[in-house]
Amino acid sequence: MDLNFGEIFLWEMLGTAGLILLGAGVVANVVLKNTLGNNGGWLLINIGWGFAVFVGASIANPSGAHLNPAVTLGLAAAGKTEWSDVPAYLIGQLVGAFIGAVLAWLTYKLQFDTHDEPVNTRGIFCTGPTVPNYVWNVITEVIGTFVLVFWILLSPGAEAGDDVPTFGNSALGYAAVAFVVISIGASLGGPTGYAINPARDLMPRLAYAVLPIRDKGSAEWNYAWVPVVGPIVGGVLAGLLYQILPTS
Known part of the structure; x- marks a missing residue:
C-alpha cells in the first residue's frame, strides 16, 4: 500500500499522540x-509504557506504526523504508508526541495543581x-534502542509489506513489541x-x-540532546547491521 505524505503524517501523528498520552499518563499516575x-x-511505569506502544502502534498500523524517529531511520538504513518518506514519518511523530504530552497534562491537571513537589514533575514528560x-x-x-530496532527488523512481521514494513509476530501482532519495550525498561532502563x-x-x-504547570522545575535542555542522539545512533546501527546479515 502506497501512502502519500499526508497519510503517513496523519497516522504517525495519531499513533504517537496515543503513545505519549498513555506513556506520560502512567508516569503521572505514579508520580x-x-x-x-x-x-x-x-x-507499573514499564508495563504502562509497553502497552502504550501497543496502543499507539495499533492506531498507526496503516503507516507501518514506526512512532519513533530511531525506528524510521533504522528501517531506512536497512532499506525497508524509502528515504523520501522519512520526513513525513518524522514530522508526524514530533507533532503527535507534543499533542500527546499536552493531553496527558490536561488529564492530570488537578493533580499537577495539588502536587506537593511541583519542581520535580519534569520526569513525567521526559527522561533524565x-x-x-x-x-x-x-x-x-x-544499546537500548539498538535492541528495539534490531528486534523489529528481525521479527516475523518485518517482511509483511514491501513498501510499508510492519512488525510483530503472527500470534501476538503489535502486542509483541509491548513485551520488548517492557523488557528493555526492566533490564536497561535504570540508568537513563x-x-x-x-x-x-x-x-x-x-x-x-x-x-503552565505550577512552580515547575527546569526542562534541563542541557541533557536533551542525549535522548535524541543516542536513539538515532542505535537505530541506524541496527539498520546497518541488518543490511550485512544473511537474512537481509
Whole structure:
C-alpha cells in the first residue's frame, strides 16, 4: 500500500499522540499525589509504557506504526523504508508526541495543581540520568534502542509489506513489541529512563517547558540532546547491521 505524505503524517501523528498520552499518563499516575496509582513503582511505569506502544502502534498500523524517529531511520538504513518518506514519518511523530504530552497534562491537571513537589514533575514528560555522564548516558540509549530496532527488523512481521514494513509476530501482532519495550525498561532502563525514541523525549520536554504547570522545575535542555542522539545512533546501527546479515 502506497501512502502519500499526508497519510503517513496523519497516522504517525495519531499513533504517537496515543503513545505519549498513555506513556506520560502512567508516569503521572505514579508520580503525582492524589492519584490512584501514586507510588505504583517502576514496574507499573514499564508495563504502562509497553502497552502504550501497543496502543499507539495499533492506531498507526496503516503507516507501518514506526512512532519513533530511531525506528524510521533504522528501517531506512536497512532499506525497508524509502528515504523520501522519512520526513513525513518524522514530522508526524514530533507533532503527535507534543499533542500527546499536552493531553496527558490536561488529564492530570488537578493533580499537577495539588502536587506537593511541583519542581520535580519534569520526569513525567521526559527522561533524565540517575548518574549524569553524557558519554555513558548516550551509550546506554544507543544499546537500548539498538535492541528495539534490531528486534523489529528481525521479527516475523518485518517482511509483511514491501513498501510499508510492519512488525510483530503472527500470534501476538503489535502486542509483541509491548513485551520488548517492557523488557528493555526492566533490564536497561535504570540508568537513563530508556527514552529509546527522540520524539518521545524531545517534544514532551518542549511541552513541559511551555505548559503552565505550577512552580515547575527546569526542562534541563542541557541533557536533551542525549535522548535524541543516542536513539538515532542505535537505530541506524541496527539498520546497518541488518543490511550485512544473511537474512537481509
